[in-house]
Amino acid sequence: MVRFCQNCGKPVTFQMIENRMRAMCEACGAVFYEHRKVSVGVRVAVDGKLLLVQRGIDPWKGRWHLPSGYMEVDEEPEQTAEREVKEETGFTIKVGRLAGVYTYADDPRGNGIVLFYDAQLVKGDFTVNHETMDAGFFSPQEIMKMPLAGTCAERSINEWIAAQQTNEVFQ
Ligand SMILES: [Zn+2]
Structure with missing residues (x-):
């Protein structure tokens, strides 16, 4: 605030x-409107396993998350997706279809909106940065036992799991 x-x-x-309480400056007349933060999350799957990263910093330190992060002011969402996966895992990806758009209100850094993309792994030289404790590819059965971070990522991950199970029925 x-x-x-x-x-x-x-x-x-x-x-x-x-119609809202807003911060305003009586000295110069400026009004400060609050907006949702915009971020992008990525679902990279290989052989029925989903790439998850373990957060190395708060909020949700130690919990598992999709690679994700805030959009820079001059980025397209696909660029954010590529950059965040590269930063958090070292992997190069090819961004595919938009998988979902969700709002959230459970992050202490502020309310936001997140765009989730499906992506393919292009090249994998695994390195993690200081924001990431660990990363790996996990099956739906493994993911269901892991502590996840944030309602949006959890929702997108669960939708991915549901889609895997639907696919299995038809295979
Ligand atoms: Zn002012």
Whole structure:
């Protein structure tokens, strides 16, 4: 939440503006609108196993997550997907179809919207960065026993698992 004016540095006050309490600066008149953060998550599957990363930092340190992260201001979502997977696992991917779009309100860093993409693994030289404790490919049976991070990733992972099980019926 904004406490000081980002234009002139004076403390803000909270006033009813356009049907909501919003931070505004009485000194310069600026109004600060809050927006959802935009992020991208990626489902990379190989031979019926899904790539998950174990978070090395809070929130959800130690829990498992899809490779994901915030979109930079000049990125297309597919670029964010490629960059985040590269940063968190070292893998090169080819981004495929949009798998889902969800909002969330369970992240202490702020409410957001996340776009999930399915992707194919192109090249795998596994290296993790400081934000990642571990990573690997896991079967639906393994994933169901793992502690997951965040409602959105959990939802997208569960949809992936459900799709695997549907596929198995037809194979
Ligand atoms: Zn101001």
